Structures are given as structure tokens and as C-alpha cells.
Amino acid sequence: MAFIGHRRFLGRNHPYRKQKAAFNNFPEHSPHPVPLTGEEVLCRVEEEVLNWLFGKKYPQPPYKGAEDETRPCWKKKSIFFKLDYWKFLPVRHCLDVMHIGKDVCDSLIGTxxxxxxxxxxxxxxxxxxxxxxxxxxxxxxxxxxxxxCLPLVPEDYSSNISNLVSMDDLRLSGLKSHDSHALMQQLLPIAIRGVLEKPVRIAVIRLCLFFNEICCKTIDVSRLPKIQSDLVETLCELEKYFPPSFFDIMVHLTVHLVREVELCGPVFFRWMYPFERYMKVCKGYVRNRNRPEGCIAECYTAEEAVEFIAKTFFNDNTVGIPAAPNREDKPTSGATVVSVYGKLFDQAYLCLLQNTDEIRSYFSLKNEFPRFENNKKWLTDKQNKTFADWLKEMVAGQLSEPGCDIPEIVRWLGNKPSNEVPKFSGYKIRGVQDKRLVTDDMSFYGVMNEIWELEYENFRFPIFKCDWVENGRGVQVDDFGFTLVNLNRKGHLNNTSILGRCVEQIFYVEDPVDPLWSVVIRIPTRDYHDFETDDEIGNILINHHPAAAAMSSIEFSGHLADEEEMGYLRVGKEDIVVDG
Structure with a gap:
């Protein structure tokens, strides 16, 4: 069964409603379907269940097509309707976004x-x-x-993507739900950049960005109507290039996801990831495969009893759940101590001073050159060269005065750290990120080369040495919203150091269109908010940042009255021969 005809969800005056050859050779005049209320559903269920009995002994009549209005839509009445309030709920059963995204991804990749x-x-x-x-x-x-013999698929529908993947070595089989989640939202839009024509490329990318947008932890409610209209246009665009069999029930259910977000809130509150994780825990309780339910019940009861006794009588924490999140920054590899002097060491020390809140206020105090206030660049360079020595003298002078209240960290940072710097190949940054107001909307992209650790007696500060990309000619945003960087164009050579807590981890994927450029992919953030609760399922929020910033627009070109036939055949390609 194919669920096509998404033009019904468009506005009354949308251009797609008048197009014929691109869809089913007919214009679309049907109004937007209105969801049934709980009372209407209950009324229809009670009527149909009485006419058609449920069970294997009473098979359903054969389906005769769309004109078969006597065929029942429901086989049985849900037990939840015994609840007095159930028929008044606007959403009685939530759609599972996790499995919808997985099935849509499998359909796209498989096709x-x-x-x-x-x-x-x-x-x-x-x-x-x-x-x-x-x-x-x-x-x-x-x-x-x-x-x-099948003619080759439409020119705007698919491409020889199979030539880009070795199916013998890299088979896309056995993907988990979250694998499909990451593949569709991050990697698939990049993979099709150079192998699909622009119309179908835009449609597929827009579908991927739709899932990325509704899976965000925070959603702007004012943008939900725009997200819904963009999704319907995307599905109509896909109907032009993909066969009707592509639009199964899982693809069609995407139309109703925005309504659920509007009524029920963000998706991560109700998707199946935490329940699937807990099912893995329950499967670990099974010791006798002949009695899995009994094993799960006994182990669950025993674990609950042990945790209750430990918490009540011994004031002990729950096993397996940390009391507080680990916010310690620490290296993940062994250290190699090197001696660093000169310009590189001064840059690292100045970077530490500039990114410390207690020290930043002293930069405004040092103003020894009032004549050069208008020459900002010269004043900044001069201040950076002399600030470390000035800070040392200022701290020493205040310490000599009785009753000084200089913070401890300022006392330590007033002196330079040791020139014997340990180097690491990996570092785990879990500290609290900078919460100050951001007044400049500019990002710097680069590749980390070295990890230093500036040591004091009571403090340690990780410093990253990076090769930065020139912002002018090395960073660009294309028509589809992808951020591209050219790692060969290096800039900011006089400022290669940055404090570890001021960076965000990303990775680069080579652009299929131009190998000199790379697409920026952000690492998904994981926030753990269940440390102070007793919820065993947990609430791990996985937020994938989209590779593209916004949905690309669909161009409505040509005159609808003089609609031309669309070219579906590739030129100069051999046919596909399949078994009949």
C-alpha cells in the first residue's frame, strides 16, 4: 500500500496543486485532512467492531481498492477507551520518531x-x-x-551511488537505530552532494534536515508552521522522482510529527531510545532461556530490594549511578615533557590570561598609552607584549601592602608557569563551558596539533596548539547551507594557542564536489540530567547538529499552464536487467 497524494496538505493556492504530469496526471483539489477527535474515533470504533468480529476465526474481507468503503478501519476497541478521559485526549498514542527515522533512512539508502x-x-x-x-x-x-529489462531510473531520482561504495567491504547492513539516526542527519546529506542532481538533492537534504530539526532539544514554537509547510513541499517533491512504493506508512507518518511536537513537546521526551536501552538491561537478567520472564522479574525484585535497603539503612548511593557528574579535565594519554621558550611559550601564557575571568578585568586597567587610543591594532599588540610583565609587577606591589584581597588564582597566574611543559596526545575536557554573553557571531575552524598543560602548584590548564583556517578565503557557506573549510589556507599565525575549555570538538568530511574543501560536522552533545533522580531509564539527550544550517528553498520554475513533461531517463546509460 502506497501513501501518496501529499499535495492535499498544501495550501489552497500552492503551485503543486495545479501540476499534473509531475504527479498523477490530475490536479489536486481536495482540502486539507482534519485529524479525528477522540470522540469521533470512539464512535467509529464502536460501529465497526460490532459489524466485524475480531480473531483468526473471522478473517477480514478482501480489499477491493479505494472504493471499498465497507472495509473496517479498526479490528478491535482499545482497552484504554475504558478510561473516562481517554476520548478527550488530543494525542492518544505517540508516534515513535526513532523507528520512523530508521525506516525512512533504510528506504532512502536501499533505494x-x-x-x-x-x-x-x-x-x-x-x-x-x-x-x-x-x-x-x-x-x-x-x-x-x-x-x-528496466530503463534506468530517473535522472533526477537517483544516481550511481553504488559505484561510490564497495558493497563487498563496506556493506550497509546491521545498522542500529541510532546508526541510522546519525547517518541520515549528518552523513547522507554530504554523501549525495556530488552524485545527485540538484532537484532530488535538495529534496533529500530537506528531509534529512527535517528530522534533525524536530529532534533538537529546544524547538522554537513559532517555526513549527514553517517546518510543517517545508516538510509537505519536500514530500511532494519526492513524489516527482521516487516511485509510489517508496511512500509506505512510515514515510507518510512524517506529516503528523510536527503536530505531535506542537501538542506534546520535544521528541526526546517520548522516543524509544531510553526504553530500548533499558530492555538491554532486562535481557541481561535472563539466566534461564526457558523462563526469561521469571528471570527478569526475580532479578528486578532483588535489585530493587538491595537498593532500598542500601539507601534506607546504610545511606549508600544506588549502584551504577554516580552521585554527581564528573567535571574533571584530565589527559587520556601519557605525558612527554619538553622545554618551551620564546614566542610560543609567551603566546600560550597570554592565551591563559586572556581567557581567565579573574584576569580579564585587569586588561582594562592597563592603559599606559592614551595617545594611541584611536589606533586599536597598535594598542592591542603593545598591550599583549607588555601585559605579562605589568601583571607580575602589579600583583607583587599589591601583595606587599597589608590587607590585600587578591584572589588566589590571580596570585598564581601573576607569575609565569614552568617552561617544562608536558605534552599529551589526548585530553578529555568536561569542565563547565564559558557562559558569558557572545557578542560576535564568528567561528574559527582549525586542526589541533599539540596539547600542552601549563602547571602551577594548585592549578592545571590545558592549552591546544592549532593550525587555524583563514576566515576570509578559507571558510564559506554554499547554497545548501553547508559550512566548508579549506584546511590548506592557514591564518591567524600569530595566535595559535587556545584554552581547552573554549573549544568545541568537530570533524571534517572531504567534500565530494571539491576535494580541496571539507564539510564541517559537529560532534553530537550528550547531556546527563538524571544524576539526582531515581529514574533507571535515564534521560540521555543526543543532539546532532546539522551539517547544513537551514533548509534549502525549492524553486518553482516554468509556467504551470504550459507544464512540460519531465525527463525521467538518463542519457547514454545501459539498461538494468533483472530476473522476471
Whole structure:
């Protein structure tokens, strides 16, 4: 069963409603469908359940098509309707975004790569197109009793993506739900940048960005109508290039996700990731495979009893749950001590002073050159060269006075650290990020080369030495919203140091269009908020930052009255021969 006809969800005057050849050869005049209320659903259920009995002894009548109005929509009445308030709920059953995203990703990957058993394109699909009377250029040609020759898929529908992947070594099989989650929201939009035509590329990227946007931890409610309209346009655009068999129930359910977000809040409050994780815990309780339910019940009861006794009588924390999050910054590798002097050491020390809140206020106090107030660049360079020595003298002078109240960290940072600097190959940064107001919307991209640790007696500060990319000619944002960097264009050579807590980890993916450029991908953030609760399921929020900043617009070109036939056949390619 195919769920096409998403033009019904468009506005009354949308251009897609008048197009014929691009869809099903008919204009769309049907109004926007209105969701049934709980009372209407209960009324229909009570009528249909009385007419059609439920069970294997009472098989349902055969389906006769869209004109079969006597076929029941529901087989049984839900037990939840016995609750007095159930019929008044606007959302009685939440859609599982986790499995919807996984199934949509599998359909996209299987169709684009033409994976056997997972593709939505084939001989039966082409015969459906013939029966519907659309895209007749794609009908199969018979070459013998057991072979069918399929024309190559539409030019704007797919591409030879399978040539870019070695299916023998890198098979896309056995993907978990979160693997599909990350693949669709981050990697798939980049993979199709150089191998698909612009119309289908925009449609697929917009679908990926839709899942990324509704899975965010914070959602702007005022943007929900815009997100819904963009999604409907995207589905209509996909109907132009993908076969009807692609639009199964899971693809269609994306239309209703925005309504649930508006009524129920962000997706992560109700998706299945925490429950799936807890099911893995329950499976670990099984010792006797012949009695799995009993094993789970006994182990769960024993664990609850032990935790209750430990918490009540011994005031002990729950096993396996830390009392507080670990915010300690620490290296992940062994140290190699090197001696650092000169300009590199002064840059690292100045970076530490500039990014310490207690020291930053002293920069405004040092103003020994009032004549050069208008020359900001010269004044900044002069201040950076002399600030360390001035700070040392100022701290020493205040310490000599009785009753000084200089903070401890200022006393230590007034003197330079040791020139014997330990170097590491890895460092874990878990400290609290900078919470100051950001007044400059500019990001700096680079590659980390070395990790230093400036040591004092009571403090340690990780310093990263990076090769920064020139912001002018080395960073750009393309038409699809992707941030691209050219790692060969280096800039900011006089300021290569940065404090560890001021950076955010990202990684780069080589751009399929131009190998000189790389696409910026941000690492998903994980926030643990259940340290002070007794919830065993937990609430781990996984937020994938999109590679593209915003949805690309769809161009409505040409005159709808003089609509031309769309070209679905590739030129100069061989046909695909499949078993009949």
C-alpha cells in the first residue's frame, strides 16, 4: 500500500496543486485532512467492531481498492477507551520518531544504492507505474520468458551511488537505530552532494534536515508552521522522482510529527531510545532461556530490594549511578615533557590570561598609552607584549601592602608557569563551558596539533596548539547551507594557542564536489540530567547538529499552464536487467 497524494496538505493556492504530469496526471483539489477527535474515533470504533468480529476465526474481507468503503478501519476497541478521559485526549498514542527515522533512512539508502531486498524500485514497481498511467518511459521491456529489462531510473531520482561504495567491504547492513539516526542527519546529506542532481538533492537534504530539526532539544514554537509547510513541499517533491512504493506508512507518518511536537513537546521526551536501552538491561537478567520472564522479574525484585535497603539503612548511593557528574579535565594519554621558550611559550601564557575571568578585568586597567587610543591594532599588540610583565609587577606591589584581597588564582597566574611543559596526545575536557554573553557571531575552524598543560602548584590548564583556517578565503557557506573549510589556507599565525575549555570538538568530511574543501560536522552533545533522580531509564539527550544550517528553498520554475513533461531517463546509460 502506497501513501501518496501529499499535495492535499498544501495550501489552497500552492503551485503543486495545479501540476499534473509531475504527479498523477490530475490536479489536486481536495482540502486539507482534519485529524479525528477522540470522540469521533470512539464512535467509529464502536460501529465497526460490532459489524466485524475480531480473531483468526473471522478473517477480514478482501480489499477491493479505494472504493471499498465497507472495509473496517479498526479490528478491535482499545482497552484504554475504558478510561473516562481517554476520548478527550488530543494525542492518544505517540508516534515513535526513532523507528520512523530508521525506516525512512533504510528506504532512502536501499533505494539510492539499489540494495537487493531493501530497494523500493523493481519490476513490480515499474508495472505499478504502467497501471497508474504515469512515467510511461520507465515501463519494463520484456526480453524473454524470465528476464525483464528496466530503463534506468530517473535522472533526477537517483544516481550511481553504488559505484561510490564497495558493497563487498563496506556493506550497509546491521545498522542500529541510532546508526541510522546519525547517518541520515549528518552523513547522507554530504554523501549525495556530488552524485545527485540538484532537484532530488535538495529534496533529500530537506528531509534529512527535517528530522534533525524536530529532534533538537529546544524547538522554537513559532517555526513549527514553517517546518510543517517545508516538510509537505519536500514530500511532494519526492513524489516527482521516487516511485509510489517508496511512500509506505512510515514515510507518510512524517506529516503528523510536527503536530505531535506542537501538542506534546520535544521528541526526546517520548522516543524509544531510553526504553530500548533499558530492555538491554532486562535481557541481561535472563539466566534461564526457558523462563526469561521469571528471570527478569526475580532479578528486578532483588535489585530493587538491595537498593532500598542500601539507601534506607546504610545511606549508600544506588549502584551504577554516580552521585554527581564528573567535571574533571584530565589527559587520556601519557605525558612527554619538553622545554618551551620564546614566542610560543609567551603566546600560550597570554592565551591563559586572556581567557581567565579573574584576569580579564585587569586588561582594562592597563592603559599606559592614551595617545594611541584611536589606533586599536597598535594598542592591542603593545598591550599583549607588555601585559605579562605589568601583571607580575602589579600583583607583587599589591601583595606587599597589608590587607590585600587578591584572589588566589590571580596570585598564581601573576607569575609565569614552568617552561617544562608536558605534552599529551589526548585530553578529555568536561569542565563547565564559558557562559558569558557572545557578542560576535564568528567561528574559527582549525586542526589541533599539540596539547600542552601549563602547571602551577594548585592549578592545571590545558592549552591546544592549532593550525587555524583563514576566515576570509578559507571558510564559506554554499547554497545548501553547508559550512566548508579549506584546511590548506592557514591564518591567524600569530595566535595559535587556545584554552581547552573554549573549544568545541568537530570533524571534517572531504567534500565530494571539491576535494580541496571539507564539510564541517559537529560532534553530537550528550547531556546527563538524571544524576539526582531515581529514574533507571535515564534521560540521555543526543543532539546532532546539522551539517547544513537551514533548509534549502525549492524553486518553482516554468509556467504551470504550459507544464512540460519531465525527463525521467538518463542519457547514454545501459539498461538494468533483472530476473522476471
Amino acid at each position: 539510492l544504492l539499489n540494495i537487493p531486498g531493501k530497494t523500493k524500485d523493481g519490476a513490480k514497481t515499474r508495472l505499478d507505474l504502467v497501471e497508474l498511467g504515469i512515467r510511461l518511459e520507465l515501463q519494463p521491456n520484456f526480453e524473454g520468458p524470465k528476464k525483464q
